[in-house]
Amino acid sequence: MPSIEIRKHVGGCGAEVLGVDLNDLSDADMAALRRAYADNGVIFFRDQALTEDQHIAFARRWGEIDVNRFFPHIDGYPEIAKVSKEREQKTNIGGGWHTDHSYDQVPAMGSILVARVLPSKGGDTLFADMYKAYEALDEETRAAIAGLKAVHSNAHVFGSNAYYDNPERAEFSNDAAVGQAVHPVVITHPLSGRKALYVNPGFTIRFEGQSAEESRPLLHKLFAHAMKPEFHSRFQWRPGSIAFWDNRATWHFAVNDYHGEERLMHRITVAGVALN
Numbered sequence: 001m002p003s004i005e006i007r008k009h010v011g012g013c014g015a016e017v018l019g020v021d022l023n024d025l026s027d028a029d030m031a032a033l034r035r036a037y038a039d040n041g042v043i044f045f046r047d048q049a050l051t052e053d054q055h056i057a058f059a060r061r062w063g064e065i066d067v068n069r070f071f072p073h074i075d076g077y078p079e080i081a082k083v084s085k086e087r088e089q090k091t092n093i094g095g096g097w098h099t100d101h102s103y104d105q106v107p108a109m110g111s112i113l114v115a116r117v118l119p120s121k122g123g124d125t126l127f128a129d130m131y132k133a134y135e136a137l138d139e140e141t142r143a144a145i146a147g148l149k150a151v152h153s154n155a156h157v158f159g160s161n162a163y164y165d166n167p168e169r170a171e172f173s174n175d176a177a178v179g180q181a182v183h184p185v186v187i188t189h190p191l192s193g194r195k196a197l198y199v200n201p202g203f204t205i206r207f208e209g210q211s212a213e214e215s216r217p218l219l220h221k222l223f224a225h226a227m228k229p230e231f232h233s234r235f236q237w238r239p240g241s242i243a244f245w246d247n248r249a250t251w252h253f254a255v256n257d258y259h260g261e262e263r264l265m266h267r268i269t270v271a272g273v274a275l276n
């Protein structure tokens, strides 16, 4: 029997996994992790010691690695995106509600974020549960979004004259790689079979067949709904902490409240499947 304990974040998003060493996982441990991941959308680990190679090995137990085409990577490890903020930088990475890779035709399954350098305080990450957000919608809104699709784009984030096209973050800007994709507004989650809301403020720009202006009232109503604190958790990083979130079931938000200090995280994104 696995010795793993899954401690749910009551009322919010995700669960903490105790009693596991990610460098020494039995098949039973992996089965327990897969269940916890599908049920909770994000799983958190403490006191882990993963080298870069072990981070990659853990990610490969879940699937192929989806190399992000915008993020700089760690020297010698193209699979590991560098999520950093230097002492002198003001802009952080991921400092708004979003989910990774929703602009891809086949969005990434999940992201495994490992803490490497942390500020003395602050730099938490917020998570929001899109199963709970969907389940709490009123009947009228559920009917309005049934069968709708939405367009997800990254041009306003990673293109020229876009969010990261500033002297601090110029390395993120890659006009040649920008693009968009269309996905259902409500997906049937490929792991859990549950329905989840699949729009996010970072990348969803409009509904298919509508202009951005026509889409705004309903889209912003969905965003405001999913931003309600009852769907959220706040993860306080410590040395050895890891968060592994499912991009199809959660949003996340990196809090930018530690100016003057460094924060460095290593992120690997695991490939997903087409959504329906």
Ligand code: SIN
Residues within 6 Å of the ligand: 083, 093, 094, 095, 100, 111, 113, 124, 125, 252, 253, 254, 255, 265, 267
């Ligand atoms: C991200 O948005 O992928 C980064 C989250 C974080 O650094 O906390």
